[in-house]
Amino acid sequence: xxxxxxxxxxxxxxxxxxxxxxxxxxxxxxxxxxxxxxxxxxxxxxxxxxxxxxxxxxxxxxxxxxxxxxxxxxxxxxxxxxxxxxxxxxxxxxxxxxxxxxxxxxxxxxxxxxxxxxxxxxxxxxxxxxxxxxxxxxxxxxxxxxxxxxxxxxxxxxxxxxxxxxxxxxxxxxxxxxxxxxxxxxxxxxxxxxxxxxxxxxxxxxxxxxxxxxxxxxxxxxxxxxxxxxxxxxxxxxxxxxxxxxxxxxxxxxxxxxxxxxxxxxxxxxxxxxxxxxxxxxxxxxxxxxxxxxxxxxxxxxxxxxxxxxxxxxxxxxxxxxxxxxxxxxxxxxxxxxxxxxxxxxxxxxxxxxxxxxxxxxxxxxxxxxxxxxxxxxxxxxxxxxxxxxxxxxxxxxxxxxxxxxxxxxxxxxxxxxxxxxxxxxxxxxxxxxxxxxxxxxxxxxxxxxxxxxxxxxxxxxxxxxxxxxxxxxxxxxxxxxxxxxxxxxxxxxxxxxxxxxxxxxxxxxxxxxxxxxxxxxxxxxxxxxxxxxxxxxxxxxxxxxxxxxxxxxxxxxxxxxxxxx
Numbered sequence: 001x002x003x004x005x006x007x008x009x010x011x012x013x014x015x016x017x018x019x020x021x022x023x024x025x026x027x028x029x030x031x032x033x034x035x036x037x038x039x040x041x042x043x044x045x046x047x048x049x050x051x052x053x054x055x056x057x058x059x060x061x062x063x064x065x066x067x068x069x070x071x072x073x074x075x076x077x078x079x080x081x082x083x084x085x086x087x088x089x090x091x092x093x094x095x096x097x098x099x100x101x102x103x104x105x106x107x108x109x110x111x112x113x114x115x116x117x118x119x120x121x122x123x124x125x126x127x128x129x130x131x132x133x134x135x136x137x138x139x140x141x142x143x144x145x146x147x148x149x150x151x152x153x154x155x156x157x158x159x160x161x162x163x164x165x166x167x168x169x170x171x172x173x174x175x176x177x178x179x180x181x182x183x184x185x186x187x188x189x190x191x192x193x194x195x196x197x198x199x200x201x202x203x204x205x206x207x208x209x210x211x212x213x214x215x216x217x218x219x220x221x222x223x224x225x226x227x228x229x230x231x232x233x234x235x236x237x238x239x240x241x242x243x244x245x246x247x248x249x250x251x252x253x254x255x256x257x258x259x260x261x262x263x264x265x266x267x268x269x270x271x272x273x274x275x276x277x278x279x280x281x282x283x284x285x286x287x288x289x290x291x292x293x294x295x296x297x298x299x300x301x302x303x304x305x306x307x308x309x310x311x312x313x314x315x316x317x318x319x320x321x322x323x324x325x326x327x328x329x330x331x332x333x334x335x336x337x338x339x340x341x342x343x344x345x346x347x348x349x350x351x352x353x354x355x356x357x358x359x360x361x362x363x364x365x366x367x368x369x370x371x372x373x374x375x376x377x378x379x380x381x382x383x384x385x386x387x388x389x390x391x392x393x394x395x396x397x398x399x400x401x402x403x404x405x406x407x408x409x410x411x412x413x414x415x416x417x418x419x420x421x422x423x424x425x426x427x428x429x430x431x432x433x434x435x436x437x438x439x440x441x442x443x444x445x446x447x448x449x450x451x452x453x454x455x456x457x458x459x460x461x462x463x464x465x466x467x468x469x470x471x472x473x474x475x476x477x478x479x480x481x482x483x484x485x486x487x488x489x490x491x492x493x494x495x496x497x498x499x500x501x502x503x504x505x506x507x508x509x510x511x512x513x514x515x516x517x518x519x520x521x522x523x524x525x526x527x528x529x530x531x532x533x534x535x536x537x538x539x540x541x542x543x544x545x546x547x548x549x550x551x552x553x554x555x556x557x558x559x560x561x562x563x564x565x566x
Contacts, residue, residue: 008167015160022153032292033148035299037161040123042303044103045165065102068095069126072133101126107158112151119154120146135308140294204231205333205377206461208261208453208470209413210238213331213375215263215474216405216426219243221279223328226367228316229360230286233297235331236311237304240284241265247272261454262467281306285327287314316367317359318344324366325432333377334360336420350433353389357382361393361425365401368429373404380408380421383509394507398442398497400435401427405446405477408511412457423509440497444482448473448492449511488516527565535559 019030047064054061070078074094081087099105101123109115124146131137148154219225219239227235245266248256256264272280284306288294294313301309314321317340336357345354351362357379364374382390383406397403407424414422430441452468455461469491476485482494495514501507 005167008164011160011164011167015157015164018153018156018160022148022150024147024149024153028292029147032144032296033146034157034161035296036124036127036144036146037157039299039303040119040127041103041161041165043127046303046305047102048104063098064130065098067098068092069098069101069129070095071125072129096122096126098126103158107162112155115158116148116151116154119148131308136310136312137298137302137308140291140298140311140313143291144295204234206413206453206455207234207238208263208455209377209409210234210331211242211261211263211265212470212473213377213424214238214242216424216477217329217331217373217375218246219329219331221247221276222283224283224285224326224369225329225331226285226287226327227330227332228287228363228367229332229334230288230297230311231290231293233286233300233309233311235333236284236286236297236309237301239329239331240280240301240304240306243280244272247276260463262471281308282310284310286311287316287321289313289315315344316363317346317349317356319346321346322348324348325369327367328369328372330364330367330372330374330376332360332364332374334364336360336379348433351389351392353387355389358389358393362396365396365427365429366433370429370432373426373428376425377422378425380423380510382425383408383423384513386506391507394509395501397425397427398445398501398507399437399440400431400433401429401441403427403442403445403497403509405448405480406509406511407448407450407473409450409453410457412461413453415457415461416459440501442497444494444496445500445509446477446480446482446485446492446494447511447514448476449515451491488514489518531561531565 015034016030019025019034024030024033043064051061051063068091070091071094074090078087078090078094081090100118106115106118106123109118128141128144129138148157213235217239219242221243225236225239227233230236242265245256245264248266249264253266256266258264284301286297286309288297288311291313294311297311298309301311316323334356336355340354340356340359342354345359346363348366349359349362351358353359361376361378361382364376368374382393385391403425405424405426407426409422409424411419411421414420431437448469450469450473452464454466454468454470455463476492480492480494485492485494487493488495493514499505499514500509505513
């Protein structure tokens with residue numbers, strides 16, 4: 001995290017301040033414009049790395065920046081030219097040498113207004129069009145606008161981003177941190193400056209929490225994986241990295257090392273077979289109702305090696321979204337910011353409520369195939385809310401699903417964006433909404449109370465020594481045993497579903513409902529013995545008859561007190 005790299009944090013602060021001073025004060029607009037620049041930088045960097053790898057291996061590689069790019073508005077003219085010679089002539093007249101669109105080339109353009117014009121009229125249109133007119137990326141980038149207004153701002157931003165990447169490379173070499181996380185760090189830093197960031201749910205789930213959830217779910221190659229409120233696609237990236245890492249381990253990779261949170265991760269899919277890469281490309285699905293988030297999510301995944309992400313603009317709670325029983329894995333931190341328009345709620349959702357934190361969980365249950373597993377973050381109020389909709393949702397999770405685990409998290413996990421206490425729900429779908437449930441699918445629920453996540457729980461979220469409870473949660477969850485995890489005085493234990501569903505508990509899933517407190521008897525010394533130790537520590541052993549030699553003050557008062565209590 002940036003909080004633990006002062007040099008990098010300072011550079012991100014500088015970048016933010018330059019955009020603010022340059023007239024771009026809307027935070028999401030600033031993030032979007034910065035992301036476009038990061039994307040340009042990463043495209044060039046990834047392309048050069050692939051070229052170098054291909055040369056080293058003696059393989060062929062076609063660069064994204066090789067040849068001539070014909071802007072969409074000129075393609076018809078070129079295609080309808082009379083003969084080949086005329087088409088070639090028009091292609092060179094109207095086209096642009098792709099090599100001139102590289103970050104490593106245009107960053108040296110001067111004067112500054114030449115660079116701005118080049119990026120606005122050539123580089124950015126190429127970026128929007130590079131996946132072809134039929135691609136999902138091009139579709140969602142159609143209305144994207146490059147609005148950096150001043151040549152000086154672009155020059156300073158390009159310089160600062162280069163410096164950020166230099167720091168990231170240094171950090172990667174010295175500490176093993178991955179440069180691919182730069183975009184996530186930028187989001188975290190920028191959003192931490194915005195007091196209202198959490199109001200729209202537009203803040204990222206901390207990467208170490210995403211990694212924890214991936215370790216609990218263990219997604220595999222071939223699983224259809226979704227996030228119905230994907231934001232910047234952090235969960236899809238987390239699932240992708242888990243799968244790539246797992247495949248790398250199985251292939252015998254030796255160089256992988258745990259990160260600062262104790263997780264082994266890589267985004268490098270170069271060692272995968274072509275078939276495996278194609279499977280990965282086609283099994284990650286994300287949806288969001290914010291077009292800016294859709295674009296950021298697309299670029300985030302593309303910068304990590306997914307060429308054509310399946311991220312789309314959709315309201316997954318609305319009547320227009322009817323997918324059901326489609327996915328093997330759902331990982332999400334859906335927004336829980338209040339209510340939505342009752343008239344637009346999908347009729348297939350049965351809960352009588354407009355609270356998004358309840359509707360999203362029910363929708364996630366419906367999106368899962370039978371046997372599919374979800375790992376979802378919810379506010380802790382979902383665990384114990386007394387309303388009918390709260391109770392009905394918990395009953396669905398226990399009766400129609402195998403509710404495997406409830407992991408409560410401390411309130412500081414989402415600071416500085418929000419201070420709400422949250423929990424992770426992990427459940428596997430057993431019965432569909434129309435199935436006749438004779439016996440509840442859940443027999444036992446495993447509870448864990450996370451007390452620390454390896455970071456301070458204040459607004460600074462500074463890295464602490466160790467991993468907190470993260471690695472223990474993973475280890476204890478996968479080793480859980482209802483026969484042995486029965487001590488309710490500990491941080492983790494099983495509770496029978498029959499007990500949870502009883503009239504006394506009303507489907508309450510809060511950890512404290514079942515936690516047993518331990519009261520230890522404390523034996524104190526007699527007051528006279530305590531006073532004697534105090535006196536002895538001051539003046540040593542005293543002949544009680546020799547009071548005349550004892551000065552008045554604290555010692556005399558202590559002696560008088562001892563005489564009173566005997």
